[in-house]
Amino acid sequence: MDLEAVRTFVAVAEAGQFQEAAAELAVTQQAVSKRIAALERNLGVRLFSRTARGAELTIDGQAFLPHARELLRAAERAGASVRPGRRPLRVDVLTSRSAQSGLMRGFHRAHPDIELDVLMLFDIETAVAAIRSGAIDASFRAVAAPGRPLPEDIESVRVLDEPLQLLTGPAHALAGARSVTLAQLTGHRIWMPGIVPGTEWTAYYDDLVAEFGLTIEATGPNFGSDALLDTIADTPALATFMGEHTRLIWPADHGLRRIPVTDPTPVYPHSLLWHRDNPHPALATLRAHLAATTAGHDAAGTWAPRWVIPR
Amino acid sequence: MDLEAVRTFVAVAEAGQFQEAAAELAVTQQAVSKRIAALERNLGVRLFSRTARGAELTIDGQAFLPHARELLRAAERAGASVRPGRRPLRVDVLTSRSAQSGLMRGFHRAHPDIELDVLMLFDIETAVAAIRSGAIDASFRAVAAPGRPLPEDIESVRVLDEPLQLLTGPAHALAGARSVTLAQLTGHRIWMPGIVPGTEWTAYYDDLVAEFGLTIEATGPNFGSDALLDTIADTPALATFMGEHTRLIWPADHGLRRIPVTDPTPVYPHSLLWHRDNPHPALATLRAHLAATTAGHDAAGTWAPRWVIPR
DNA sequence: CTTAGTGAACAACGGGTGGTTGTGAATGAC
DNA sequence: GTCATTCACAACCACCCGTTGTTCACTAAG
Known part of the structure; x- marks a missing residue:
């Protein structure tokens, strides 16, 4: 599938004849003819029915036309995404x-x-x-x-404070609570895998630990949210923090609990x-x-x- | 913009190195290198930063990647739209x-x-x-x-009866009516430009004329709905029929009126x-x-x- | 520091693709 | 019948693309 051939196809469909399309594209009529023939050969269908006064779309051509236009638009957007100056x-x-x-x-x-x-x-x-x-x-x-x-x-401006919630499995000691305070979490193990040292996450949780005496374990590689949810669901002694607005693929049979944290509610500050x-x-x-x-x-x-x- | 180059770009981005991408595409590493170089030259930006153990995306490359995938998906859909067997x-x-x-x-x-x-x-x-x-x-x-x-x-099945409404300008004699009966339309001129003789529309309006004695004028070429609306708005003696579900670009200052037709309501039958x-x-x-x-x-x-x- | 290994770029060559010119066939207007 | 228009086909040519062979840069192990 050659984009230049697709562009030629659209030009012919709009012009209604090969010659006018050739003039627009600044090539000869024969070049247009060869491009269309190659496109038809690649697709395995006839796109135009040639007449003595032009070319008109076959039904296959009519079905192909909007896809061809969309393809050219996608190419235009792809190019614009990296064009220096006036890019998205x-x-x-x-x-x-x-x-x-x-x-x-x-x-x-x-x-x-x-x-x-x-x-x-x-x-x-x-x-x-x-x-x-x-x-x-x-x-x-x-x-x-x-x-x-x-x-x-x-420059920067703070745009959003996202409240953190506790995420536990069904067998966790706090699983039945309507809400918990930060003080209640002292001694419980909070598991935050995938926190990379040196990132801003580390500094945030370091402060949280220092002020409220929590036990936060950042050990272990991040195997993805699926593995995290599996472990949290199966391990009564583990819980984790999760943003209130975070939407996950939620396995229905895991029995996971989201529990609001209060007095105070830890919020993760987002700035632009x-x-x-x-x-x-x-x-x-x-x-x-x-x-x-x-x-x-x-x-x-x-x-x-x-x-x-x-x- | 060459689709083969874009495909190569995605393969390298996924593999993380030129050689593995070359193996997947069944070409040599040198060919991949030349394709990426040509793509970078066309776009005017560097897409990968080459290291001793592979290639990783630059920020421009990261921005380009989703557009590249979308471009390939569009090409795939375009091809599928005319593929014999299993097409849409x-x-x-x-x-x-x-x-x-x-x-x-x-x-x-x-x-x-x-x-x-x-x-x-x-x-x-x-x-x-x-x-x-x-x-x-x-x-x-x-x-x-x-x-x-x-x-x-x-085979065919009737799937929808679309009620027809009267469309008039603000100066039309019936412009103030909440609804009109078919009998009331006798003598009024109904204008339906663009009805092509021999199509099923003709038979429908022929029957309507024969049964209720309407005056339907199908003369004149169809200059598009804009011209139709302009004329209806400006001509007190003309009205037209329009499907109740038809949504048009509605010029606010035209003062056009949609008036339901009753006793009986003519419905245009659509079958599959x-x-x-x-x-x-x-x-x-x-x-x-x-x-x-x-x-x-x-x-x-x-x-x-x-x-x-x-x- | 040396050496082996990996990964990408460069140069040269061959084949294929794509564009142009020239010509022919088919259709429609006068 | 003649002419104009339009598209298809053949031949020629140039350029681009992929391959092979090689070099350069960097990493890791000894």
């Missing part, structure tokens, strides 16, 4: 199922005309470097880890980071959207590390 | 904004996994020929015109046609869906030509 707004999020993705989906619904690329970088160091180099336009992160202030050319001088027009739109949709949250009764930037 | 279900509708399209959208919502191609053929003759040849699987039509019974190998021996599995699903969603309509107080097949 590029935003880095933590994970594809996080509350941040929810914010971006809301932004996309509010501004469906704004081209958007969402990606997931490794850590905040990479993200900041990418923002400074102009490779990405914005990043959702928890900033800043203590002792590591953001560079002067990076961007470069002071970034001229992308959609960036201003995104900031305005986030400011409008995330305003008015109440910080009373919640806990976050002292080093996070204030709201 | 191909259904012919009257117009893209008709109630039939609404039925197909409902079917697509109910069965999003079923691949579907919707097209618009010229008239019922073409449609029947296409059904018999296997070029399409089903067609929504008003069947059958009097004296032209369907061939024996074509298909070939007796068509083995496409999705065809049975479509028929079941239509039978389930269009059941229970009331024919009391409506009018349709006597020659249409009964419900």
Whole structure:
């Protein structure tokens, strides 16, 4: 399947004849004829019925035409995604199922005309470097880890405090609780596999441990959320933290429990980071959207590390 | 933009190195290197950062990857749309904004996994020929015109009676009516441009004229719905019929009125046609869906030509 | 530090694809 | 019948793509 042949097909379908399409594409009529013939040979069907005064689509050609247009649009979008200058707004999020993705989906619904690329970088160091180099336009992160202030050319604003909930199996001691306090969790083992040392997650949970005396185990590789859920469901002595807005594939027969945490509720702070001088027009739109949709949250009764930037 | 290069890009991104991708694609590592280099040259950005133990995506590459996958999916769908055997279900509708399209959208919502191609053929003759040849699987039509019974190998079922409404401008004599009867329309000029002689529309309106003494003018070429709406809005002596479910781009300042017609309400009958021996599995699903969603309509107080097949 | 191994880039060669020119066949208008 | 239009086919040519052979860069083990 050759994109140039598909482009030629669409041109002929619109022009109604080979010659006019050839003129538009700046090739000879014979070249168009060969391209269409090659496309028809590849697909195994006849796309045009040739007449003495042009070419008209067969039924197969009519069915193929919208797919051909969509294919060309996809190629155009793919090219635009990396075109320097006027490329889509590029935003880095933590994970594809996080509350941040929810914010971006809301932004996309509010501004469906704004081209958007969402990606997931490794850590905040990479993200900041990418923002400074102009490779990405914005990043959702928890900033800043203590002792590591953001560079002067990076601006940030706190956009979302995501309450953490306790996730336990059915045999866990707290499985029946309607809610638990942070003090009640002292002595219980909280398992957070996959927390990579040096990322902003580490600093957050370090502070949580220091202030409330929790036992958080970050050991072990991250085998994915399925393995995590399996283990939590089967191990009475283990629980884990999970963002309130996190949506998982929820195995029905695991009997997992989500339990709100109170007095105070630990919240994971999400901030938007961007470069002071970034001229992308959609960036201003995104900031305005986030400011409008995330305003008015109440910080009373919640806990976050002292080093996070204030709201 | 070469699809083979894009395919190679995705393979390298998944394999993490050029050599393994080359083995998967059954070419040499050098060919992969040249394809990626050509793609990078065309796009003007570097997609991989080459290391001593493989290649990893740059940020541009990460942004490009989902678009590349989408591009390959689009190519796959385009090819499948004309592949003989196991191609998408191909259904012919009257117009893209008709109630039939609404039925197909409902079917697509109910069965999003079923691949579907919707097209618009010229008239019922073409449609029947296409059904018999296997070029399409089903067609929504008003069947059958009097004296032209369907061939024996074509089956049909009536799926929808669409009530017709009167469309007038603000200065029309009936513009203020909450509803009108067919008898009230005697003497008024009904304008239906673009009705092609010989199509099933003609037979329908011929019957309507014969039974109720209306004045229907089918003269003049069809300049599109915009021109039709403009003329109706500006001409006090003209009105037209329009399906109740038809959704148009509605110019706000035209003052157009939709007026229900009663005693009886003329309904335009839509039937589904298909070939007796068509083995496409999705065809049975479509028929079941239509039978389930269009059941229970009331024919009391409506009018349709006597020659249409009964419900 | 040396050496072996891996992975990617570069150079040269051969084959195939794609574009052009020239020509022929079919259809429709006058 | 003649002409104009349109598409298909054949021959020629150039360029691009893939292969082979080789070199360079980096890593890891001894």
